[in-house]
Amino acid sequence: MSTITTEQMRFWSPEVRELEPYVPGEQPKIQNLLKLNTNENPYPPSPKVVEAVQKVLANAADVLRLYPDPDASELKQAIAKQQKVAIDHVFVGNGSDEVLAHIFKAFFIQELPLLYPDITYSFYPVYSQFFGVKTKILPLNDNFEIVPDDYKQLNGGIIITNPNAPTSIALGLSAIEEILQANPDSVVVIDEAYVDFGAESAVNLVEKYDNLVVCQTTSKSRSLAGLRVGFAIAQPHLIAALEAVKNSFNSYPMDRFAIAAAVASFEDQAYFEAQNQKVIASREQLVAQLSELGFKILPSSANFIFASLPTKDAAELATELRARGIIVRYFNKPRIDQYLRITIGTDEQNQRLVDTLKNDILV
Numbered sequence: 001m002s003t004i005t006t007e008q009m010r011f012w013s014p015e016v017r018e019l020e021p022y023v024p025g026e027q028p029k030i031q032n033l034l035k036l037n038t039n040e041n042p043y044p045p046s047p048k049v050v051e052a053v054q055k056v057l058a059n060a061a062d063v064l065r066l067y068p069d070p071d072a073s074e075l076k077q078a079i080a081k082q083q084k085v086a087i088d089h090v091f092v093g094n095g096s097d098e099v100l101a102h103i104f105k106a107f108f109i110q111e112l113p114l115l116y117p118d119i120t121y122s123f124y125p126v127y128s129q130f131f132g133v134k135t136k137i138l139p140l141n142d143n144f145e146i147v148p149d150d151y152k153q154l155n156g157g158i159i160i161t162n163p164n165a166p167t168s169i170a171l172g173l174s175a176i177e178e179i180l181q182a183n184p185d186s187v188v189v190i191d192e193a194y195v196d197f198g199a200e201s202a203v204n205l206v207e208k209y210d211n212l213v214v215c216q217t218t219s220k221s222r223s224l225a226g227l228r229v230g231f232a233i234a235q236p237h238l239i240a241a242l243e244a245v246k247n248s249f250n251s252y253p254m255d256r257f258a259i260a261a262a263v264a265s266f267e268d269q270a271y272f273e274a275q276n277q278k279v280i281a282s283r284e285q286l287v288a289q290l291s292e293l294g295f296k297i298l299p300s301s302a303n304f305i306f307a308s309l310p311t312k313d314a315a316e317l318a319t320e321l322r323a324r325g326i327i328v329r330y331f332n333k334p335r336i337d338q339y340l341r342i343t344i345g346t347d348e349q350n351q352r353l354v355d356t357l358k359n360d361i362l363v
């Protein structure tokens with residue numbers, strides 16, 4: 001983007017001049033690139049998803065002229081069935097990032113501060129600034145774990161990524177229940193973007209806690225990052241707040257392709273489960289191989305690992321991998337500037353990473 005001068009900025013709303021937007025992981029167009037930087041799934045979505053898209057395409061001349069269902073009820077129904085909840089417990093959005101934005105607007109603009117860990121999804125501070133949400137940041141412990149006792153103080157809401165990102169560490173359901181019970185008067189959001197890779201979902205707690213919102217996405221475990229479908233599960237009085245925000249912003253966030261394709265994904269549970277098992281098995285193998293090379297790796301329940309090499313600067317290592325066509329995510333931030341976040345690829349892709357490190361970089 002070209003540089004905008006202060007003079008040109010006079011047209012901008014004053015608060016927009018102050019925004020510090022989220023910076024997504026890069027999507028470079030380099031040949032033979034091994035992209036292990038944005039936690040995309042290395043496998044294609046279910047063939048049923050592709051069929052469903054082709055079906056919409058075949059009827060494109062008829063249907064694209066018409067608005068989609070503003071409520072996306074077919075999609076909500078498919079999610080309700082897969083998650084074993086009633087349809088009035090489901091909210092859908094254009095990616096879970098949009099669902100999270102609506103969550104911040106619907107619940108967190110309070111007198112008291114929103115609580116979240118110092119190391120977590122970096123969109124939370126961005127939304128907090130965007131919506132004017134007060135925050136109180138609570139450090140993870142020395143093992144990069146969330147300490148439930150820290151979340152037993154006055155607050156205007158709590159948001160926790162589980163498994164956490166970029167640490168990959170999962171928090172058990174008993175700890176989550178402890179936090180829910182200590183906060184009967186504030187909304188507790190569990191962002192489960194990576195839950196399908198080995199953590200326990202809090203969806204089963206939704207009926208028991210009237211202050212719980214669970215947020216998930218099709219981007220990672222369903223290989224649909226390009227489709228933009230996320231959802232939240234909560235009791236109807238919380239869903240109603242999200243619907244009110246959504247219908248004050250964009251009544252038709254889910255297009256016809258997104259609805260049809262995501263429905264097909266939720267209906268093909270067998271494909272989804274088999275694919276997740278493959279990613280988990282590849283993760284365990286990669287952890288073993290990298291440990292042998294001297295890496296320290298946090299215990300992962302996600303489709304990525306968070307790894308450091310005591311003998312080498314992490315930023316340098318990321319640069320050297322990049323020079324060899326492998327990109328991983330490096331965060332130049334306090335406490336984590338000696339770690340790399342590495343997305344789990346196929347076994348062949350992971351092997352290329354290991355071989356490059358072993359034969360080329362760490363010799």
Ligand SMILES: *Cc1c(COP(=O)(O)O)cnc(C)c1O
Pocket residue numbers: 094095096097098121161165191193216217218219225228229230
């Ligand atoms: C990827 C991710 C999201 C966003 O997912 P989309 O549905 O693609 O918008 C939300 N939260 C966390 C923690 C993520 O890693």
